[in-house]
Amino acid sequence: MSWAAHDLEPYVIQRHLGKRVAFMPLLLGSYAPDMFTKWFVYGIGISGWHIKASDPARFHRGWPGVGFTHSLIFGVLLSLVIYGIWRKPILAYSFLIGQFAHALTDTGDTVGTMLFFPFTTHLFSIGAWAYAGQLGRQVDAGAYYSGLGFVWDAIWLAWAMVSWRVLTREYFRREVLVADPFFKWANRTISEATMLALYRAAFFYGATRLIAWSIWAHVVHSFPLDLRWGGPHWVHAIHSSDLNAAASCPCPCCRAAKPRLAMYGGLVLAVRFRRLGDRLIGHARADDEAEALPRPPLRLRPRAIRAARGGASSG
Amino acid sequence: MRQFLLYLAAAVVYIGIGIYNQNAIYSYFEGAAFLVLFVVGLPALVKRLRQ
Known part of the structure; x- marks a missing residue:
């Protein structure tokens, strides 16, 4: 699972899409897959009773369980429900983008997500950092911020900070x-300062909890840092193969999932780098052409022209 | 600048609380409530007390 990434991704998306998305449904979509289930994964104590899933990882990501909340179709269905209720496309697809971001981000851990449920229960996992949700919230946090999860969250924090303009009052307005x-609705009842605080809250929460958990894990306690792939290896991590009901799923999607995902990833990167290269070359050419062009004649302001003419006539 | 410093102070306090008691950083809702109280409620309270 990812921690602060889910809080910070909406700001980066907001920066790129601007008015084409609505922030609150985007944020809601980003939280939606874990919103009502995470407490049962970690367990909760109520008046002496401890309530927790018997198989937390399967409950959270697998089937049977609520792993379908991390599937793409879940986002589509909820978006259709949102559209059905409010009849505003921007609400529906903003929610969809947020939910997709969450489902795709969580493929980064060793359990992964059932992206194509109900067509397959295969768990798509990149396996970059350990899934340790079954060990409780504190161990999970310690493990997450000792592995590549820490790097992942730090990347999102850096990216969100680079997009700092989205946090300004002017941008908000x-x-x-x-x-x-x-x-728009809240604007009728609450002050702008409160709306701004609510808008900035996810960034605030993501950044502060990243720092707080990191200090807790490495200063207050001494969880060993292990930035190897799939780490930290000192924690008992659950892997997709441990609970994948479709380990030998015959569907073509599962059989070729990893090479295909790697190929698509490679293609996306190649296209991105090519575009970046083209853009840089374009800028360099434009600069060269601008330098090669003859400079336009100096334009005088009307007052300067009149003064020049007056000077000429008087002289 | 005053706004930024207020948010920064809120962040420092929230990080401190979070390290001391991890239940305070349990979910977004706690973070949002804390931030609204700190950057909107607290200045309003101080302003009222000064009057």
Whole structure:
């Protein structure tokens, strides 16, 4: 699972899509897969009773369980429900983008997500960091912030900080308030300062908990840092193969899932780098051409022209 | 600048609370409630007390 990434991704998406998305449904979509289930994964104590899933990892990501909340079709269905209730496409697809971001981000751990449920219960996992949700929240946090999960969250924090303009009051007024029906509605009842605080809250929460958990794990306690792939290896991690009901799933999607995903990933990277290269070359050419062009004649302001003419006539 | 410093102070306090008691950083809702109280409620309270 990812921690602060789910809080910070909506700001990066907001920066790239601007008025084309509504922030609150985007954030809600980003939280949706874990919103009502995470407490049961970690367990909760109520008046002496400890309630917890008997098989937390399977409950959280697998089937039978609520792993379908991390599937793409779940996002599509909830978006259709949202569209059916409010009849506003921007609410529906903003939610969808957020939910997709969550489902795809969680493929980074060793358990992964059932992206194509109900067509297959295969868990798609990149396996970069250990899944240790079954050991409780504190061990999970210690493990996550001792492995590549820490790097992953730090990347999102850096990316969100680079996008700092989305946090400004001017940006909020110009892009968020006009596009988001929630804030439009809230604008009638609550002050702008409160709306701004609510808008910035996920960034605040993501950044502060990343720092707090990291200090807790490495300063207050001494969880060993292990940035190897699939780490930290000192924790008992659950892997997709441990609970994958479809380990030998015959569907073509599962049989070729990893090589195909790697191929698509490679293609996306190649296209991105090519575009970046083209853009850089384009900028360099434009600069060269601008330098090669003859400079336009100096334009005088009307007052300067009159002064020059007056000077000429008087002289 | 005053706003930024207020948010920064809120972050420092929240990190401190979070390290001391991890239940305070359990979910987004706690974070949002804390932030609203700190950057909106607290200045409003101080302003009222000064009047």
